[in-house]
Amino acid sequence: xxTGLILGLVIGFGLLGLAIGIGLLGHKKLVQSGQIVSRDxxxxxxxxxxxxxxxxxxxxxxQIKTISGNVGIHxxxxxxxxxxxFDTSGWEAKLEKQSPENGKCVYRFQFTHWNTYRGMPEGxxxxxxxxxxxxxxxxxxxxxxxxxxxxxxxxTKTKLF
Amino acid sequence: xxxxIIGIIVTGIIMVxxxxxxxxxxxxxxxxxxxxxxxxxxxxxxDDKGERLxxxxx
Numbered sequence: 613x614x615t616g617l618i619l620g621l622v623i624g625f626g627l628l629g630l631a632i633g634i635g636l637l638g639h640k641k642l643v644q645s646g647q648i649v650s651r652d653x654x655x656x657x658x659x660x661x662x663x664x665x666x667x668x669x670x671x672x673x674x675q676i677k678t679i680s681g682n683v684g685i686h687x688x689x690x691x692x693x694x695x696x697x698f699d700t701s702g703w704e705a706k707l708e709k710q711s712p713e714n715g716k717c718v719y720r721f722q723f724t725h726w727n728t729y730r731g732m733p734e735g736x737x738x739x740x741x742x743x744x745x746x747x748x749x750x751x752x753x754x755x756x757x758x759x760x761x762x763x764x765x766x767x768t769k770t771k772l773f
Numbered sequence: 774x775x776x777x778i779i780g781i782i783v784t785g786i787i788m789v790x791x792x793x794x795x796x797x798x799x800x801x802x803x804x805x806x807x808x809x810x811x812x813x814x815x816x817x818x819x820d821d822k823g824e825r826l827x828x829x830x831x
Contacts, residue, residue: 646830661823747829748830750826751827757825758823758824758825759823759829760818760822765807765811766807767800768803768807769800770796770799772789772793772796
């Protein structure tokens, strides 16, 4: 076989391996720093239901306001019926307070819209960061917070161009 | 030259029509399959007691 071809393949695969390694290292660093949690690739397809002791609604608002990143935050409702919407150009999510369950307070978080590229969600890292921040917020309110997951039914719409 | 341009335009129109209809069919099929999967997952996890959230941050 041509030596140049072999050399090219070796360099090509070497660079590919290096790129994958750098990506994995970056992911590991984010996990270690607590900015994200290692999740299933399609984590955005499931809603998370948080069950905890009633937090102060004003405190929830304050904590939500501190969530950083290029995420637009909109709030609606009252202390009884809190509702938050998070949006970016590529995805949207909502967090809403639901009816109490066995005397416990219930919040439901779910991604409502996201763009994909070749079947992969485009803003997965930012989505993971937001979900992690929301989870940490609930743990800070009540260390014994319980989380349940629920698959969400959603529709895909493929654009022609 | 004119038949060539007409050919390009007709091909483009056919591509757009076939692409649009094809995407709709694929999306419809995918959505129907997902709906069944979601129902199956939620039925199987209906009685789940959930997990302690703090355990994710150990």
